[in-house]
Amino acid sequence: MSLFINIQEGEDQLPEVTSDKGRLLWISSVDHKQLGIMYLWLALFFFIIGGLEAMLIRAQLAVGDNDLISPEFYNQLFTMHGTTMIFLVLMPALIGLATYLIPLMIGANEMAFPRLNAFSFWMTCLGGFLMYFSFFAGGAPDAGWFNYAPLSESNYSSTQGVDYYLVGLILTGMGSIGAGLNFVTTILTLRSPDIKLNMLPLFAWMIFINGFLILAAFPLLNAGLFMMLIDRQFDAHFFIPSSGGSAILWQHFFWSFGHPEVYILALPAFGIISEVIPVFSRNKIFGYKFVAASTVAIALLAFGVWVHHMFAVGMTNTVNGFFAASSMLIGIPTGVKVINWIGTLYKGSIRMTVSMMFAVAFLIDFTIGGLSGASFAIVPIDWQLTDTYYVVAHIHYVFLGGTAFGIFAGIYYWFPKISGRFLSEKLGKWHLWLFVIGFNFTFLVQHVLGILGMPRRIYTYPSRFGSWEIFNMISTLGAVMMFVAIAVFLWNLFITLKKPRTAPKNPWEAWTLEWATNSPPDLKNFEEVPRVHSRRPLWDLANPDNPDKRLN
């Protein structure tokens, strides 16, 4: 039985990009490369906004007893910062890279559903801008990125902010579901006939698995969001305990989405790292099958651990105990991957490009984040540290030191392919060092702050807590370094994009199919797809006398 039916699209139905219509045609584009690039711009735009919000937060917290910002506005800031970074920066950046690269990696000329692809992008865009419109409509959402009930219900959040949050996330959620469906279908149906599923590049494999995760997780979020919208708009009380609802139910909805979501953001980054490290170590990935299979294990286990976000809501030891165990178990497949990446580096002839350096920074900082995660999978430790800055440190080590470093590694790696130009390595190194050092300054000390008992989301703290003030100041200074790093990155982008296109097809001597196309690829990616017999087709072409083991 074949898993799909081939439905032929009519030849000329889809609008085409022609040069005489200029930039405007991007709006109507259904080309996966243009959509991918637009996702990346969108992510960059919101990254700047979310970054400015973070700078305001850090400015407010730099010293004790500070009243630079009002408490109300502070709540809006951290809510929008978290929501923006997760749903409007990391998601679009990863989906954008995947939208751009997946067809190229599997020898296809388009995504399976080009119009759905455009729809997904525009939904994400609309959701994001709608959410930001709330600032002009009486105040942004202010109940935290996870929007706990009953705080988020109308009697406690009486501005329209939370409604904007709900509708905005429903829209971006629909976009993500569309993207997930598109990835899965594209990879199942549009691979070049040579490529069997077990020959996919690791990035493509992880996006494939991620597609299923998205399809399973986002509907849970959207269901919860709709229910809360009904609560707020039509006076229902799904999540209002005083009239028979259950506030805990919201937490279940949110985290049964939320924990898979953290892996939805981690897996594509793992995929990027699994492409970058081998290429710059001149080594085949060590243990492909373990990296790939552990991805599946992570995806399946991801749905069995969410209650670790709720250890403090008063469940019994029985329930907590099992979720502690499953949470620690999910660390194992992640650890397997780290070992394989290190194994790939071992005895490689390493080229320390900026991309590679970000990958190494990822390895170190993501591992720290995994360890802090494992530490509060232990229930009593979690009771002590939950809702403190320790959680903030954990989140940032996995999302910023993990996912975002992965994205930067990917951007520096694929930039020549996407734009035909090389980002400056010199500025890149400034960006890298400032960012990595600033990052560790900012967040390493937050572990200590958490242990000292500083709650997350507080607007200010008494300046007589001397050590708090010192650590917070360090944290803020680190944030300033990251701010400068991003300015360098933007400058790098700006001057690079003004240069002429000089990148050859395969500047890094990489091995996957996207590097067989022009840089940037033509509107039709491949006139002719090279024959593929292993996971490294371009290696086989370059080394006919020493090809990889044949897999088809």
Next chain:
Amino acid sequence: MINTDFFITPDNWSFAGIILSVLVIAAYLLFLKTKTSQKAYFIVTVILLYVSFGSPIALLRDYGLHSLTMLQHIVLLMIAPILFLKSIPSNTILFSEKFKLNILQQPKNYYLMFWWLSAVMMWGGHFLSAGILSAETGTSICGITATKDSWITAIPESLILSLLFIAGILFALPVFNPVKSKRLAPLKSVIYLFTACVSCSLLGLYVAFSASTDTLNSSLTAFTTLRSPVPLTLRADQELAGMLMWVPGCILYVLASVSILLSWYEENPVEKSETAIHTAK
């Protein structure tokens, strides 16, 4: 306090069960030529069955422990069948061409049926057992109450358990068929197992989170469980039952999926068809 005496009293270990287990193992070792790993699988299967039926753990059931029933179900439906199939040599008469039972010949053609059968058995078996337990002990189990003389008590528990074991074997057959060539394709197997895992998770979730928190007698070590050697409140007992099904139950299928995938990644159809030609010659 857990009463350890209960577990070390020889009377609570079924002697007949030990004899039977030894005999079965001896027969297996004598009559079947198998690999060492298969022998190990078989011995573990028998030990598991003994522990869940002949050991003091099985006797805990009489104290109305819901979690214990769940443990038995997991062993019978999910763990033992897989180990059992792994221990059976591929030339066993049951699976050979001579034995003309199509269901066993080509079990993979029936995989949807097997999937549903085992899902129905899992949910149905669980609720029936809960009902019987409730009738016997007078407690409410998983929201189910049955009176002392309810029709449900007419169903022998052993019938449910045997049916569970059979359903478990049929479920595992498409994926763990001793004859390799008759197994489902690797990716199909993974989906097959994963969807089953979802079904287990849902049952586990339902059982764990429907544990009642509001009645006094659920939060006290009340009635029957008070005398139990492993005193659990009704609530803890039920949560334990659900979590057992959910977490270890699910991880079992995750592990199985991963091991299937690990060999699939290295699979090469060219080599495979070549060896097929060789053996055909």
